[in-house]
Amino acid sequence: MFPRSLLTLLILFGQAQIGGCADGGADAGIEVRDAVIREAVPGRTNTVAYFSITNRGTVPVQLLGAHSDYVERLELHTHVRNGDMIGMRRVDAVDLAPQQAVVFASGGHHLMVFGAKGLPSPVPVTLEFSDGSTQVVEFRRVGLDGLEHVSEDVLKDVLKDAF
Numbered sequence: 001m002f003p004r005s006l007l008t009l010l011i012l013f014g015q016a017q018i019g020g021c022a023d024g025g026a027d028a029g030i031e032v033r034d035a036v037i038r039e040a041v042p043g044r045t046n047t048v049a050y051f052s053i054t055n056r057g058t059v060p061v062q063l064l065g066a067h068s069d070y071v072e073r074l075e076l077h078t079h080v081r082n083g084d085m086i087g088m089r090r091v092d093a094v095d096l097a098p099q100q101a102v103v104f105a106s107g108g109h110h111l112m113v114f115g116a117k118g119l120p121s122p123v124p125v126t127l128e129f130s131d132g133s134t135q136v137v138e139f140r141r142v143g144l145d146g147l148e149h150v151s152e153d154v155l156k157d158v159l160k161d162a163f
């Protein structure tokens with residue numbers, strides 16, 4: 001695993017761009033990995049979901065939102081720093097340039113989950129994109145200690161180009 005300080009630094013960037021080779025030049029679309037949704041704290045119904053998303057295509061696209069039959073509402077959120085205060089706010093869209101990867105992780109972008117009750121595992125979530133397309137992603141349900149799950153090779157890719 002990477003040192004936690006590196007991970008935190010990485011997350012402060014909010015978005016990290018992965019340079020990389022286009023594979024074959026074909027428009028391979030959107031790739032989503034490491035999709036996890038946290039169990040709600042007992043007595044609560046709001047929680048959070050994380051994933052990493054890469055635009056494998058050749059044209060820019062925006063992630064506009066998400067929905068799932070198993071929750072009332074999903075919103076794209078990011079963390080914002082205002083002096084000493086760290087809060088979060090809703091964002092309308094997340095830009096995905098060709099070959100760009102964005103990691104949704106603790107402390108950065110996240111998918112805010114409202115009204116989750118008795119989540120199955122996995123939870124099917126439909127992601128909505130600016131070109132009108134949608135993609136169903138299976139989010140693995142994780143316990144309260146599963147917050148920081150980002151696979152090591154995704155982090156390596158991100159770190160390679162971020163520093």
Ligand SMILES: [Cu+2]
Nearest residue numbers: 077088110112
């Ligand atoms: Cu939030």
